[in-house]
Amino acid sequence: MFKVATLYKFVSLSDLAALQQQLQSICKELTGTLLIAPEGINGTIAGLPGPLDQALAHLTAMPSFSDLWYQYSEASTKPFRRLKIRIKKEIITMQRPEDSCMSLRGRHVLAKDWNQTLEQATLVIDVRNDYECRLGSFSGALNPHTTYFSQFPAFVDQNLIAYKAQPIAIFCTGGIRCEKASAYMLAHGFKEVYQLSGGILQYLAHTQLDQSKWKGECFVFDERISLSHGLKKGSCLLCYGCRMPLTPADLDTNYQPGVQCKFCLKNK
Secondary structure (H helix, E strand, O other), rough: OOEEEEEEEEEOOOOHHHHHHHHHHOOOOOEEEEEEHHHHHEEEEEEOHHHHHHHHHHHHOHHHHOOOOEEEEEOOOOOOOOOEEEOOOOOOOOOOHHHOOOOOOOOOOOOOHHHHHHHOOOOEEEEHHHHHOOOOOOOOHHHHHOOHHHHHHHHHHOHHHHOOOEEEEEEEOOOHHHHHHHHHHHEEEEEEEEEEHHHHHHHHHHHHHHHHOOOEEOOOOOOEEEHHHHEEOOOOOOOOOOEEEEHHHOOOOOOOOOOOOOHHHHOO
C-alpha cells in the first residue's frame, strides 16, 4: 500500500533553484508533483509509508514549512509515475498579481462544523473547475463552470457583486484554491467568506457517511482519479483521449477505453 500526502503552504520563499535541489534530495524515493514559487509550496507526493513519513518530517523541520498543511490518503498502486519539482510564478494560478493580497483570508471552518456552515450561508460555491464539479459536490453548491481557476475572478466580478454583504461559503479539493479565492473576494469588498479548512479531502476523511452532505466523488490529480468517503479510491475513470474524468454513467456505447468517450465526440 502506498501513502499519499497532499500539501500546501503560502509563505514567502527565495532562492527557488536551491530549494528545488533540496526537495529533490528529500523526496528522492517518492513520486508526485511539487510546485514552488515566491508565494509558497503546493503539491501531492506519494511513496511507501516509511520514506513518505521521513520526507514530511524533513519538510516540516524546515523553518519555512514548520506548519505545513498536509492530508494523508492511501493508494493500492503507485499514483504517480515519477517525481516532478517545478518552479512556477504561482503555486495556484490566478494570473492576478495586481490583486495578490494573501494577508486576507476567509474564515476557516473545520470539517466537523461545515454542515452547519452550509445551512447558514446565503451562497455555497464550488471553487473547482467544471470537470471536477460534475463528479461530485455538496448539495446545492453553485458551480461557476470554469475551465481554469484563473477564470474565477471574472466569475466573481460578473455574478456575485450583489452578495458582497452576505455570508458566502466556498470549498475546493484541499483548500489551496479557497485561500486565493477568499483573498480575492475580501480584497474586493466581500464581508463574510467562509472556507472549508483542508477542503473536500478533510471533510471526506473526517465525516461519517450518514452525516455527510457530500454527493458523488472527489476528483484528484493522480492516477486514482477520484476518492470517496474515507478517502477510498472511487469508481471514476479517465478518458485518455480527451483527459475528461468519467463517472460510471458516462461509460455508454461511445466509450472505447484508451481511445474515446462521449466527450471526445462532442468536441470533434
